[in-house]
Every structure is written in structure tokens, then in C-alpha cells.
Amino acid sequence: MTEPRSFDIKFKYIIIVDTFLGDECSDAVTTKLSELNNYDVTLITADGIPGKYNFLTVIPEIDEVTCNITETVQMKVINNCTNGTLDDKQLTHIFPVKAPSNLKLCNFNVGMSIFYPYSMTDEPDTLKEFDDGGNFYGVDIEIMKIMAKKFNSTLKLLYISRSDYNPNLRKVLVQYVQNETLDAYAGGAYRLYGDEVGYSGIYSRQTIIWVYTVERNRRTWQSLIFKMNGLYIFLIIYQCYVISWNLICKFDHQTVSVLDTFVYGWGALFGGVDLQEARSLKQKFLNIVYLIACLHLSTYISTQIYYYLTIDRPPHVYSSVDELTSSEKIPYLIPKEKYFIDDKKHIAFANTSRQCETFLNCEELMLKNDGSTIIIDAELATLQSSSAVNDEARVLQVPEYILVVYHEMIIRKNSTLVKKFQEYTQRLFESGICEMLYVQAIGITVVDRAKIANQNILSNSYSCTVGCEITLSQLAGFFYIWMAGCFISCIVFIMEILIKIPSLKH
Incomplete structure (x- = not known):
């Protein structure tokens, strides 16, 4: 040899x-x-x-x-x-992996940091460095359980404080892996530790997104009036009728009061009084055409009222960060962490932000003051679900991503398990198990409720459930207008009486 x-x-x-x-x-x-x-x-x-x-x-x-x-x-x-x-046609390779994959129930030491939704615990404040008593749960914990079963090992999870933002602490973590204190490290980690460690390969990704508050437009009588922007056409027809009627009367040498023409024409337009008596064929034809216009106005108003009372329109949404930037939405960001990306537009928008202490505080201020903030996409479903009103989302995301983070678990580079670890991770990712674990970690019911709330706020749906009937309470505004008109008529009538009494005495 x-x-x-x-x-x-x-x-x-x-x-x-x-x-x-x-x-x-x-x-x-x-x-x-x-x-x-x-x-x-x-x-x-x-x-x-x-x-x-x-x-x-x-x-x-x-x-x-x-x-x-x-x-x-x-x-x-x-x-x-x-x-x-x-003899064994399934084993076509002649160079098997030399790394032992059977650990024979020996410990598989995994460092675990807290990072939603990859690794979580109910008691994060009580854990100390290398504490193995934490009740960990999340995506990475489930993946490590699968790995430990594949390697026939005993999984031992050790708490490690997160160190992504501190270069010195990152070096300490690398030393833990290199000196074999840890066999692997997980908890939403990504490729920040150089070539001194091995990586599992990408098994999940997270996006950093802008979110903002929304709500359907409230029904007000002012919005109904602004909605009827086609009324000017009928007002033009009304003016044309008054002018035409007076011209015809003048041509036929008939005495006519312009004021009476205005009053009768206005009353007929809204179905309150009859038109003036037509004395000629021209006047009859003009009255017929004008009455047809009055019927169209009645149809137009009733249709708009029906649409106003039965259909909820979706709120205004933003399709890009530029649209959100140019809107009146006030951003709420943490001062020390808002300049994480070197982009002129992002920096300019971040400079206009108001201060908040934590990400949770930013979300609360955004909801309270109708603003916007930055979150990771994993938190969106929980935020939409918890803040939904009447099964409709109050928070929507801008489809444009700010940053995409690809997650990879860390393993000791000289470990005999590297190739198998990478192979199993790739299989889990391709089979969709990683995505399933991701959704389960957030909460299936939370994700479903968020999807429903999101669809409801963006749908242009009927607000009624059966028949879409309009009730008297919904038409109360018209009765108020009618009562106001009656009150004004009574006042005018009383004033006319008071004016005529002195003339009668004389």
C-alpha cells in the first residue's frame, strides 16, 4: 500500500x-x-x-x-x-460518505438563541448562557429534533444570547463551535460568521417590509353628497328647461313669471310639485322631455343611495414604498436601528419618522396614530390577526421588500455530520416541511385569520347578508331633511302672515 x-x-x-x-x-x-x-x-x-x-x-x-x-x-x-x-443496483455509488451518521445516542449539542418564529421560549428572561433548561419551541427546534433522530443522537439545546449585531460576540460564538463546545447553532441564524464554520444551506427566508394602517371609509352624508358627482348634469338640464320655457312663452306672447318657472322647475325635478300648465304643443313637448330627465334623476339618486348603504369599498392601498413615502402616513421607527440599509430614499423617509422604543411600541403607535413602521414578514400575520376589527385587517403591507434575509443553521466545519446535515436540510426544504414548520410556529389559526382579515378589507363586497334591504334607520337622514324643509316652510308661512296683517288693517 x-x-x-x-x-x-x-x-x-x-x-x-x-x-x-x-x-x-x-x-x-x-x-x-x-x-x-x-x-x-x-x-x-x-x-x-x-x-x-x-x-x-x-x-x-x-x-x-x-x-x-x-x-x-x-x-x-x-x-x-x-x-x-x-448485486445491489440501488447502491450505484462506490464512494460512500465516510462521516459516521450514527451517534449511538451521544449528545448533539446545539446552541439556541431566541428569534421569532425560529426559536422561542416562555421564559426568556430567566435563561442564562448555556442553560439547557429552557422550554424551546419553533421552526429550528423541530428541525433539530428531526436531525437528532436521523443521527440517532440525544438532542441537547443550550441557550446562547444572540450576537448578530456585535462583532466581538460573533467571534465568541464561532469559538464555541470551533472548540467543540457546540456541534451546531440555530435560532434564525444566517451567513454572518465567515468561512470558519459550516452552514446547513438555506432552509427559510424572511423579508423586511413596510406596513401601514388602513380602514374602510366611514359612511357619512357628506361622503354620499360627494359621491353623487353627476348631479351637475341634471342642474344643467334644469337651467336649460327654465331658459327654454321662458323663450317659448315670450315667442307665444304669453305672460310668465321667471321666478315661478324656477320654482316649478325645481319642484318637479325632485318630484315635489307639478310643472306649469302647458298651453301649446311646444310647451307640452318640453314638459315631457323634462319629466323624463326628472325620472332619470330619481333613478340615479336611488341607485347611489342603494350602493352607498349596501356596498363597502376597500381602502386605499400602496403598491410601492415611493407611494407610501409620498402619503401622509407618519413612520414610527427605533432611532438606533432605522438606518440598517444604505439607500437614499430609505434614509430620507427614515429621517421623517417619529421615535418609538421597541418594535412592539412602534406597532402600537402606528395603530394609534394611523401611521406606518417596519417589521419582519413573520410578524405580519400575528399583527393583522390581533388588530383586526370586524374580521377586517387594520394593517397591510407594501408588496415591495426592503431587504431579504436567508436563514442557515451553523455546524462545526470539521464535524463528521456536515454532509449529512446539509443533505437532510435540503430534503426538508424541498419537501416543504420547513415551510410547514414555519407556519405552525406562527400559528395556523393566526395565519388563517390574518388571510381572511386581509381578503375582507381588500374585497369590494356587500355589507348586508340577506336581501340587501334598506331599513328606515338607514334612511333617517332623508327624514331629517324633510323635517327641516317642513320647519322652514312653516317659518316662511308665518312670516307671510305677519307681513300681510298690517296691509289688511289698512
Whole structure:
């Protein structure tokens, strides 16, 4: 056998021996291969049966007592070839992963930081560094449970204070992993620790987004009047009728009062009085055309009232950060953490923000003062669900992302579990299990309620449930107008009487 130092760990080697290895020779080969147990070296030897060859290699194993790699390594048959055909056709590879994947119930030490919704605990304030008594739950905890089961290990979760924003604390965490105090680190981590550690590969992502408050427009009689922006057409028709009636009367040499024409025309427009008596065919034709316009006005008003009382319109939404910036929404941001992105527009908008102490405080001030703030997308469902009014969301997001963060768990770079860990993580991600765990960590009912609330506020739906009938209470405003008109008429009538009494005495 060639000396180990002549081998390169980056290459794969096949050693072919066209004879059957006896016991003594087999022990010698095993000894040599055990020295190369971290290298991709496969031995092909002839079997005692003619036409059959064995594929041999050594795979290191864990000592269940010391939890270290065993010093004595046995040579294993990974496949056989008989007359040019593999016995196990499913095992087509001849270079198996040398890393032992069976930890034989030894501890798998995982550092866990608190970061919603990847890792959470009910008692975050009572935990100390390396405390293993925390009741952790979340996406990363479930993934680590799966990993521990795959590796046949005992999962031990150790609390580690989060250190993403402090370079010195990041170095300390890397040292924990490098000196084998921790086998892995999770809790919403991402690729911030350089090449000194290994990574699981991307299994989840989070976006940082702008959110803002919304609510449906309240029903007021002022909004109804502003909504009827087509009334000017009928006012033009009314003016044309008055002018035409007076011109016809003048042409026919009839005495007519312009004031009476205005009053009768206005009363007929709203169905209050009859039109003046038509004395000619021209006047009759003009009255018919004008009455048709009056019927259209009645239809137009009733349609607008029905639409106003039965249909809720969605609120105004913002499709980009630029639209939100140009709106009157006041941003609420934490002073020390609002300049996390080097963008002129973001910095300019952040400069206009008002101060809040924590992210929760920012959300409270946003809801109270009809403003906006920045959150991670995982918090949106909880915020929408908790702040919903009448099953309608009060908070919406801007579809445009500020920043996307890709999460990867950390593992010791020289660990024998790196390849298997990355392979299992990729399988979980591709199968959708990571996404399912993400939703479960937030809360399935919370996510569903947020989706319903979001759809309800954005829908242009009927506000009634059955029949869409208009009740008298909804039309109370018209009775108030009618009563006001009657009151004004009574006052005018009394004033006319008081004016005429002195003339009667004379």
C-alpha cells in the first residue's frame, strides 16, 4: 500500500486487487485503509466465487462509551459485482460518505438563541448562557429534533444570547463551535460568521417590509353628497328647461313669471310639485322631455343611495414604498436601528419618522396614530390577526421588500455530520416541511385569520347578508331633511302672515 501522505483528500481513489484477500492480508489492508478513513478510497478485490468482485472500504464509527471515533475500524463490503452486474443496483455509488451518521445516542449539542418564529421560549428572561433548561419551541427546534433522530443522537439545546449585531460576540460564538463546545447553532441564524464554520444551506427566508394602517371609509352624508358627482348634469338640464320655457312663452306672447318657472322647475325635478300648465304643443313637448330627465334623476339618486348603504369599498392601498413615502402616513421607527440599509430614499423617509422604543411600541403607535413602521414578514400575520376589527385587517403591507434575509443553521466545519446535515436540510426544504414548520410556529389559526382579515378589507363586497334591504334607520337622514324643509316652510308661512296683517288693517 502507498503511504498515506501521498494521498490527496480532494481526490477519489480506486485500488483494484485481482486476487482474493486472505485473513492475514485482509487485516493488513484494513490497517492501511483505517489510516485513510477520511479519504475516498475504495478497494475492489476478487471474491472466492469466480466472476464475483467485492467493493470494500472503511467507514469510521462512533464509540458509544466515549462518543469519539473508534480507533479500530472494520473493512465493510459496500457492494458486490457478479459477472458485470451489481448485486445491489440501488447502491450505484462506490464512494460512500465516510462521516459516521450514527451517534449511538451521544449528545448533539446545539446552541439556541431566541428569534421569532425560529426559536422561542416562555421564559426568556430567566435563561442564562448555556442553560439547557429552557422550554424551546419553533421552526429550528423541530428541525433539530428531526436531525437528532436521523443521527440517532440525544438532542441537547443550550441557550446562547444572540450576537448578530456585535462583532466581538460573533467571534465568541464561532469559538464555541470551533472548540467543540457546540456541534451546531440555530435560532434564525444566517451567513454572518465567515468561512470558519459550516452552514446547513438555506432552509427559510424572511423579508423586511413596510406596513401601514388602513380602514374602510366611514359612511357619512357628506361622503354620499360627494359621491353623487353627476348631479351637475341634471342642474344643467334644469337651467336649460327654465331658459327654454321662458323663450317659448315670450315667442307665444304669453305672460310668465321667471321666478315661478324656477320654482316649478325645481319642484318637479325632485318630484315635489307639478310643472306649469302647458298651453301649446311646444310647451307640452318640453314638459315631457323634462319629466323624463326628472325620472332619470330619481333613478340615479336611488341607485347611489342603494350602493352607498349596501356596498363597502376597500381602502386605499400602496403598491410601492415611493407611494407610501409620498402619503401622509407618519413612520414610527427605533432611532438606533432605522438606518440598517444604505439607500437614499430609505434614509430620507427614515429621517421623517417619529421615535418609538421597541418594535412592539412602534406597532402600537402606528395603530394609534394611523401611521406606518417596519417589521419582519413573520410578524405580519400575528399583527393583522390581533388588530383586526370586524374580521377586517387594520394593517397591510407594501408588496415591495426592503431587504431579504436567508436563514442557515451553523455546524462545526470539521464535524463528521456536515454532509449529512446539509443533505437532510435540503430534503426538508424541498419537501416543504420547513415551510410547514414555519407556519405552525406562527400559528395556523393566526395565519388563517390574518388571510381572511386581509381578503375582507381588500374585497369590494356587500355589507348586508340577506336581501340587501334598506331599513328606515338607514334612511333617517332623508327624514331629517324633510323635517327641516317642513320647519322652514312653516317659518316662511308665518312670516307671510305677519307681513300681510298690517296691509289688511289698512
